[in-house]
Amino acid sequence: MNKWFRSNYIPCRPLGDNLSLVTGCQRHIQLSRRAAAEGAVLLKNEHSLLPLAKGARLAVFGKAQIDYIQVGGGSGIVYPAYTRNIYQGLQMKKGQVEVFHELSLYYEEYFKRHDVDYKNYVRYPEAPVPQDLLQRARDFTDTAVIVIHRHSGEGADHQDSSTFYLYEEEQAMVDAVTANFPKIVVLLNVGAMIDTSWFANNDAISAAILLWQGGMEGGLAAADMLMGDAYPSGRLVDTCARTFEDYPSSADFHESRDYAKYTEDIYVGYRYFETVPGKKDCVVYPFGYGLSYTTFGLSDIVAGAIGENIVVSVKVTNTGSVSGKEVVQVYYSAPAGLLGKPARELCGFAKTKNLDPGESQTLLISFPVRDMASFDDTGVVAKSCFVLEKGTYSIFVGTNVRNAQKLDYVYHLEDNVIAEQLHSYCAPERLDKVMTADGTYRAIPCQKAERTVFPCTYRCVEAPEETYTLLDVAEGKVDLDAFIAQMTDEELIEIVGGQAPTGVASTGGMGNLKRLGVPNVMTVDGPAGVRLKPHTGVKTTAFPIASCLAASWNPELLEEVGRAGALEAKENNLCIWLTPGLNIHRSPLCGRNFEYYSEDPFISGKMAAAMVRGIQSQKIAATPKHFACNNKETNRIHSDSIVSERALREIYLKGFEICVKEARPKIIMTSYNVVNGIQASENAEMLKGILRQEWGYEGMVTSDWNTEGEHTKEMQASNDIKMPYGRPENLTESFRSGRITREELCECAKRILEMILWLD
Ligand code: BGC
Numbered sequence: 001m002n003k004w005f006r007s008n009y010i011p012c013r014p015l016g017d018n019l020s021l022v023t024g025c026q027r028h029i030q031l032s033r034r035a036a037a038e039g040a041v042l043l044k045n046e047h048s049l050l051p052l053a054k055g056a057r058l059a060v061f062g063k064a065q066i067d068y069i070q071v072g073g074g075s076g077i078v079y080p081a082y083t084r085n086i087y088q089g090l091q092m093k094k095g096q097v098e099v100f101h102e103l104s105l106y107y108e109e110y111f112k113r114h115d116v117d118y119k120n121y122v123r124y125p126e127a128p129v130p131q132d133l134l135q136r137a138r139d140f141t142d143t144a145v146i147v148i149h150r151h152s153g154e155g156a157d158h159q160d161s162s163t164f165y166l167y168e169e170e171q172a173m174v175d176a177v178t179a180n181f182p183k184i185v186v187l188l189n190v191g192a193m194i195d196t197s198w199f200a201n202n203d204a205i206s207a208a209i210l211l212w213q214g215g216m217e218g219g220l221a222a223a224d225m226l227m228g229d230a231y232p233s234g235r236l237v238d239t240c241a242r243t244f245e246d247y248p249s250s251a252d253f254h255e256s257r258d259y260a261k262y263t264e265d266i267y268v269g270y271r272y273f274e275t276v277p278g279k280k281d282c283v284v285y286p287f288g289y290g291l292s293y294t295t296f297g298l299s300d301i302v303a304g305a306i307g308e309n310i311v312v313s314v315k316v317t318n319t320g321s322v323s324g325k326e327v328v329q330v331y332y333s334a335p336a337g338l339l340g341k342p343a344r345e346l347c348g349f350a351k352t353k354n355l356d357p358g359e360s361q362t363l364l365i366s367f368p369v370r371d372m373a374s375f376d377d378t379g380v381v382a383k384s385c386f387v388l389e390k391g392t393y394s395i396f397v398g399t400n401v402r403n404a405q406k407l408d409y410v411y412h413l414e415d416n417v418i419a420e421q422l423h424s425y426c427a428p429e430r431l432d433k434v435m436t437a438d439g440t441y442r443a444i445p446c447q448k449a450e451r452t453v454f455p456c457t458y459r460c461v462e463a464p465e466e467t468y469t470l471l472d473v474a475e476g477k478v479d480l481d482a483f484i485a486q487m488t489d490e491e492l493i494e495i496v497g498g499q500a501p502t503g504v505a506s507t508g509g510m511g512n513l514k515r516l517g518v519p520n521v522m523t524v525d526g527p528a529g530v531r532l533k534p535h536t537g538v539k540t541t542a543f544p545i546a547s548c549l550a551a552s553w554n555p556e557l558l559e560e561v562g563r564a565g566a567l568e569a570k571e572n573n574l575c576i577w578l579t580p581g582l583n584i585h586r587s588p589l590c591g592r593n594f595e596y597y598s599e600d601p602f603i604s605g606k607m608a609a610a611m612v613r614g615i616q617s618q619k620i621a622a623t624p625k626h627f628a629c630n631n632k633e634t635n636r637i638h639s640d641s642i643v644s645e646r647a648l649r650e651i652y653l654k655g656f657e658i659c660v661k662e663a664r665p666k667i668i669m670t671s672y673n674v675v676n677g678i679q680a681s682e683n684a685e686m687l688k689g690i691l692r693q694e695w696g697y698e699g700m701v702t703s704d705w706n707t708e709g710e711h712t713k714e715m716q717a718s719n720d721i722k723m724p725y726g727r728p729e730n731l732t733e734s735f736r737s738g739r740i741t742r743e744e745l746c747e748c749a750k751r752i753l754e755m756i757l758w759l760d
Pocket of ligand 1: 525
């Protein structure tokens with residue numbers, strides 16, 4: 001096939017065997033179902049209530065059994081051919097389970113009456129349970145399932161903690177069910193952390209599964225788990241705290257529309273709960289936690305340093321009576337030193353294959369010693385360095401952050417070691433205090449930061465005499481700089497802005513310079529599947545949300561999902577998948593948590609890298625986003641994320657760093673927000689200094705859609721393209737007045753063209 005034929009001619013050319021479509025195909029739908037089950041976390045299972053016995057009779061309570069939420073709102077929406085809800089999922093288990101239909105039909109009617117529109121989602125209350133219906137349900141069975149859901153979306157945070165807790169009507173339903181049924185299972189269809197103490201501390205509730213928002217087959221995956229057709233092996237990627245106030249960001253999340261002060265510093269999620277005295281008691285379910293239908297034993301744990309790495313070997317044995325998978329997690333604890341350190345930090349993990357009862361597998365987990373270094377932003381040891389402070393580094397192995405056992409093996413350093421000398425970039429000017437390991441705050445100097453200027457290094461060359469097309473560059477007939485030399489200033493200005501969408505795309509394209517044969521390559525949204533609007537007539541596969549995928553702790557699974565989604569993009573002649581989302585679950589209130597992986601940057605980075613590998617294996621450009629600190633939606637275009645350099649490096653940039661270094665994404669998307677006083681898309685220190693110079697990133701950078709940043713400043717910061725369209729008038733004016741040079745435009749254009757050249 002000719003290069004770029006999909007972009008140039010938009011053919012209907014299926015990618016499956018015998019010219020069948022892969023978009024929304026059975027294989028992808030089954031993958032979605034498998035992923036939904038693998039990411040679900042079994043939180044409680046007293047008296048081994050689950051899996052339910054064959055022939056079980058169930059009364060299912062809650063509107064969420066009908067109104068199953070497969071994904072949150074905004075650009076993360078996916079439009080599949082159908083979404084299977086929990087009631088429908090259970091009905092597919094005919095012969096295995098009998099559902100009390102009258103009750104489920106009552107909720108179905110209730111849902112229909114409310115005509116819910118998730119585009120403009122307005123919460124509608126849980127249905128009251130009529131006493132006579134409750135009684136008939138109880139006469140039918142002694143086993144009840146309660147389903148609770150939560151919706152959130154792009155551009156809108158939860159305004160207060162009410163969404164974290166059960167609403168009054170939900171509490172009434174729970175009270176009625178617990179007063180009448182001896183066996184109760186709770187299912188949570190949510191996109192982010194919510195209160196779990198209401199069932200964790202209630203003996204009347206025996207079992208609970210965190211289903212997340214599991215994509216189009218989420219309801220069937222739930223039924224699979226309830227009936228033991230799938231074994232739970234998901235593990236938490238966030239800490240479940242006792243109250244909303246227990247999360248350290250809670251006090252000031254909504255302090256201002258104009259800023260968010262990250263005063264908890266690096267003590268985010270379990271780093272806070274496991275470290276700060278007294279905070280362990282605030283945890284209901286710790287990070288990494290999750291049960292199985294079987295039990296596992298860890299034995300023969302051996303650890304040691306091999307070269308620059310620490311290697312841990314663990315034997316995992318299935319000691320129970322059904323199959324299952326276990327996740328082994330390795331944490332370290334660095335010496336407190338002068339910087340202060342979290343009590344535990346995740347540095348490695350591995351998941352077993354499916355182990356039958358009695359079966360064992362030895363897992364090898366290895367991580368570089370350098371990963372245990374901390375960023376010294378204030379210079380107490382060595383300014384702007386990642387340092388390994390002298391002392392003893394302990395290693396912990398277990399199946400969650402809390403039960404991880406300290407190994408006899410320790411790594412010891414007699415002297416401080418500078419792991420990497422970096423720079424002081426993106427220093428905060430308005431942060432006066434940050435948390436320390438004992439939970440108190442330390443004042444930090446608030447001063448005006450000198451911002452580094454990065455000179456443009458692009459050198460223009462002579463234009464060739466005859467005209468060459470981009471295909472000539474692809475075929476090696478001319479080099480890219482000579483090709484760029486042929487471009488007029490107007491063409492350069494045009495190409496650093498987004499282009500009109502074609503075909504089924506709605507988010508715009510890049511390139512589109514017909515005179516020189518540059519195709520218009522289309523973008524499409526993610527991360528839970530390829531987002532094609534319903535009017536295109538194309539139904540794609542809705543995969544589980546990012547948090548659910550991450551909770552599988554299975555990078556191979558993410559690679560598979562990435563590959564499948566990329567194939568769907570490609571089949572529809574789309575080249576750039578605006579996926580994955582790599583922001584951090586800093587607060588349960590963030591409306592977009594469902595698009596992001598975790599409170600922990602290590603697992604976030606590993607999962608994103610897997611996703612990017614899968615996507616790019618199909619020659620579709622992945623686009624990790626939103627770089628960086630877009631952990632809040634309220635006033636996201638103007639809100640300033642005020643954060644210390646240390647937290648930036650160790651928490652908010654870390655996931656991106658892992659992803660960039662391991663998987664080399666072709667594109668990075670900057671975020672809407674301001675980072676320490678400078679728009680992310682104009683932030684040269686973050687983009688040129690950290691991303692490009694320090695991490696060696698060679699790909700292109702796109703803005704988020706319609707950012708506030710000025711196009712000229714964005715180019716100069718190496719935010720190579722402004723999407724979904726540029727501001728040619730701004731660039732033309734700057735060019736005329738000498739504020740921006742041809743070299744600067746060429747440098748950005750070159751990276752866009754390199755990305756296009758890489759595409760099929
Ligand atoms: C979102 C991005 C998305 C883009 C294109 C923006 O509003 O923040 O995540 O990729 O729109 O739809």
